[in-house]
Amino acid sequence: MSGTFVGMPVFPPPAHAAFPPPAHAAFLPPAHAAFLPPAHPAFPKAAHEAVHNTTLRGNLRHATHTIRAKRAKAVAEVSDWAALREAGKQIKDHTLRHLDGYLVRLEEAVTAAGGTVHWAADADEANRIVTELVKATGETEVVKVKSMATQEIGLNEALEAEGIHAYETDLAELIVQLGKDRPSHILVPAIHRNRGEIRDIFAREMSEWGRPAPEGLTDTPAELAEAARLHLREKFLRAKVGVSGANFMVAETGTLVVVESEGNGRMCLTLPETLISVVGIEKIVPTWQDLEVLLQTLPRSSTAERMNPYTSMWTGTTDEDGPQTFHLVLLDNGRTDTLADEVGRQALRCIRCSACLNVCPVYERAGGHAYGSVYPGPIGAILSPQLRGTASEIDASLPYASSLCGACYEVCPVAIDIPEVLVHLRERVAEGGRVTKDGNKVVLKPAKGHAAERAAMRAARWAFSHPGALRTGQRLASRTRRFQPRTLPGPGKAWSASRDLPSLPAEPFRDWWQRTHGGDRR
């Protein structure tokens, strides 16, 4: 190994119980209604619109191809990338296997450093905790940064319902919020917007939220950035409460880590008097040495940088410096259920780099909104149906939103075999089976709408188990080939709508073989 990092992790034998984790108080089945996604059309329908939106297609194609090429270059610079990737995978797997122990260690460390830890089993509970914490400060405004977890639980809407305004301060999140839009990418939430669209949003909306955009704003990047800077600075200087997520939590010291490019996150993390961080329980790593690996693979995989411009770390509170009150809300929301699935649990290794989105040919054409989730792209297609279950139309369709080309697996810095999980979840949708829901083992029925497909699969399996029947079918097809339609009925209609069907040959191969090679040798 040629040394860009200390080396493959060697973990001491864990002192705590092995997987599955015993039910910690926070992991008990929630009493509240399960978190269900808002009604959203199935993926193919949502993608239909996006595929035919030429502006969106152009924006996405340009952005994903640019970052794809840059990432490949940044990764190629590291001679031991494969070893780093394997180390990242092992660190995350080890941590997940002993998640219970590391979370307790984290809680102790955060508490010892002057912070307060809250455990949230689901979205409702997390929203209630954060809302109460904000209310206790007497404030009605919060600044926010870097938190997919709060988007996952719909925190902004929950705060709004209680009269608290949440301002997004990440530049792309700001564009999304001002545009009354939804994020469409993990790293670049406004990837679907071009400069002209952003100018129009700023000019139209900024005054509604605070400092208006300067007169005569053009679409040059410098002017757009300056408009955002002026608008946001007012918010940073006024805000008494900050809400953040975290990229990592280090169990040994109770330290939280945010990596970012703009510095807006650092403003959010240091200027307010109260900081509330909402973080998924899977974001934990045992030690600082583990961070060493992931702080190398994350920036290269996401922004194609050797190192991101800003890495902020905070540990509890410090007298007269930074927030004087710190709360950490640890969010489960389907994660322990996911952890119970031996194939699907690898999705929890994800460090949210978005490399899989940028190489995915399906994401590139369908756009992030089609996935109906804060987590779009290949990782979203395996994460959302696990965190939310496969009951809704969109969640049942997500495992099929892939051609299984494998490009996502190839680029994943923690080696999540996304195609494997996709197929595993297809099985769950098509055949049902045992899953863990709210901590209980339940048996799922197959999703609706798969009966005809299941029958066809069974029939095909029967024919393929009987070579004679297959042969009769092939011969029949060949002999009637002149009478066969050039378009297909039923589900096959979609195929012949944009592609010519292959013409059937006069003779299947096996007949030719028998005719020329003298029969069945076996």
Added chain:
Amino acid sequence: MRVALFLTCVNDTLYPDTGRAVVKLLTRLGVDVDFPMGQTCCGQAHYNTGYRHEAEPLARHFSDVFGEYEAIVTPSGSCGAMVRELYPRMGERARAEGRGDTLARTLAPVVPKTYELTEFLVDVLGVTDVGAYYPHTVTYHPTCHGLRSLGLGDRPRRLLQAVKGLELRELPGADECCGFGGTFAVKNPDVSAAMGADKVRNAESTGADVLCAADNSCLMHIGGTMGRLDTGMRPVHIAEILASTEEEPMS
């Protein structure tokens, strides 16, 4: 060497020319080829659509039919990947479900001796110049399973470069999926068609007469799109190019 041709159900039914080309090519290279008549389907479509339990009897059937051969050769990257990559996984899953080692033991013999055609030529026979003649401009599409599951690497391109009369043209965005993906093409028709159209446009930009690949399923999708977009290009399986000689040219 007693080699079995696993042609695949798609090729058997729709693309017998590919099968005839493989037989012609391997026979020319001195290989004793057999076509076990009991063969049907590897179960890939079932497995990848979420019907693993329907795929299991097909995998067992495959093992019954092919188990005794020294090598199994298939002109399909994705069906080759099904056997090599996914049969072991099926065995593991059965074990995890508490069904013991029976399936894993049944499937194990066929896994290491199943080869995709170009892999067999380069790795087992040790040839890159197969004595072919094909006077056309060709661009090569490395199919996803060949590229990523089997890791075929530059083997197909080395074989093509050694073909007399053939001019190989680089395909822009070669490693991007054509959008077929089995049932994906039916379940997500809009995205699939958009991917196919982009692949065809990239192929057209090379000015080649022929787009070649080592998998007829992908070629069916790409060719169907070419026909609809009226490009004048043709999809051709790599086996048909490698089988073509000056004495017996394939069109």
